[in-house]
Amino acid sequence: MVIKIIKSILSSNGLVTAFGLVALIMMVSYGIAASIKQKRMGSAIAIIIGLLLAYVAGKFTGGSKGLADIEVFAGVGLLGGSMFRDYAIISTAYGVKVENLKKAGIPGVVALLVGVLSSFFIGAIIAVLLGYTDPAEITTIGGGAVTFIVGPVAGTALGVSSEVIALSIAAGVVKSVLTMIITPFIAPIIKLDNPTAAMIYGGLIGTTSGVAGGLAATDAKLVPYGAMVATFYTGLGSLLVPSLGFIIIRTIF
Amino acid sequence: MEIFGLGLVALCMFIGSLVGRLFGTAIGISGDVGGVGFSMLLLILITSYMEGKKISFHTNTEKGILLLSALYIPVVVAMSSIQNVVAAFEGGLVAFTAGGVATLGGLLLVPVITKLTVKSANPNESTIKKA
Known part of the structure; x- marks a missing residue:
């Protein structure tokens, strides 16, 4: 009886439930961070807890939207969806210095091109090594290594089977999730500690959620720089992979 | 307001x-x-x-x-x-290696691109560093 009432309160106030839940996750993670004397790790731990919860929820419901597939937590889908993500990302541009942007203009563009092409060819080479021989399928998997949107865009355009499209989405999701987890640890090694490096990082990695999560866990001040460049990545990939990418792959095979 | x-x-x-x-x-x-x-x-x-x-x-x-x-x-x-973390972990070898290596490659390219482009964009800065 009481459980039923609580359930209905939680689900009818979805967005409020989501705020409460995220606050709880962040309280726990900042608590853990403080207890291991690594205060800066707070948001990284919170993101990892979020991913863990998504995994558990996915196993439990069999759905593809993590916690949002559990009825009482459906509001998390709204809070963590692309509408709020983009709205919040844009606001972080407030206070960004124009000089910093100008300094990283050319490196940002170079990083975008190198990022899309290197991810595509790495993905394609791995597809070939693991036994794929059809150029359209190789291109699709390579596209998945760019982002989980580019894979299906290329696959649909080239008419490959839905299994290969699903694989390409999985490759893109691996990239996005892995980026969120390892960026804070690898950041000191690759000197990801200034606006220029953040813009180059955004251009090379490109997956919007991965870059957003990875930079948030590393240093929130760098978020606007990386996010701004990354936002062009999927579009560039969707443009290059099914056209130029496919032509190159088809010439080789 | x-x-x-x-x-x-x-x-x-x-x-x-x-x-x-x-x-x-x-x-x-x-x-x-x-x-x-x-x-x-x-x-x-x-x-x-x-x-x-x-x-x-x-x-x-x-x-x-x-x-x-x-x-x-x-x-x-x-x-x-x-x-969709479950899909990421269960996408099989192709998905995991393709996505994983592409990520690592991208991350490791950050210092390379920084070195190449930032030097050419700000020649003065690099000469100052050398001196």
């Missing part, structure tokens, strides 16, 4: 998305290309224009924008909790 700050960001988002969509249509992709980037650029241009004119936002308007930026990390945490 704080809502003016929220409204300003919303306005930037609408104009930016419109530009992104038009840009996408122009290059033949049915989607938004760089909409968020254009929105951010617009917000930066507006604020730096005002700075140049020595006009500043009302404190409460600024509070509205800062509220949104402060929500950014919680939004990212919510975002991470709705990812």
Whole structure:
């Protein structure tokens, strides 16, 4: 009886439930961070807890939207969806210095091109090594290594089977999730500690959620720089992979 | 009022998305290309224009924008909790190696591209370092 009432309160106030839940996750993670004397790790731990919860929820419901597939937590889908993500990302541009942007203009563009092409060819080479021989399928998997949107865009355009499209989405999701987890640890090694490096990082990695999560866990001040460049990545990939990418792959095979 | 700050960001988002969509249509992709980037650029241009004119936002308007930026990390945490993590772990060898190696490759290229492009973009800076 009481459980039923609580359930209905939680689900009818979805967005409020989501705020409460995220606050709880962040309280726990900042608590853990403080207890291991690594205060800066707070948001990284919170993101990892979020991913863990998504995994558990996915196993439990069999759905593809993590916690949002559990009825009482459906509001998390709204809070963590692309509408709020983009709205919040844009606001972080407030206070960004124009000089910093100008300094990283050319490196940002170079990083975008190198990022899309290197991810595509790495993905394609791995597809070939693991036994794929059809150029359209190789291109699709390579596209998945760019982002989980580019894979299906290329696959649909080239008419490959839905299994290969699903694989390409999985490759893109691996990239996005892995980026969120390892960026804070690898950041000191690759000197990801200034606006220029953040813009180059955004251009090379490109997956919007991965870059957003990875930079948030590393240093929130760098978020606007990386996010701004990354936002062009999927579009560039969707443009290059099914056209130029496919032509190159088809010439080789 | 704080809502003016929220409204300003919303306005930037609408104009930016419109530009992104038009840009996408122009290059033949049915989607938004760089909409968020254009929105951010617009917000930066507006604020730096005002700075140049020595006009500043009302404190409460600024509070509205800062509220949104402060929500950014919680939004990212919510975002991470709705990812298809199961698919990522169960996508098989191809998905895992393709996505994983592409990520590592991208990360390791950060210092390489930084070295190559930043040096050529700021020749003075690198000579100062050498000296």
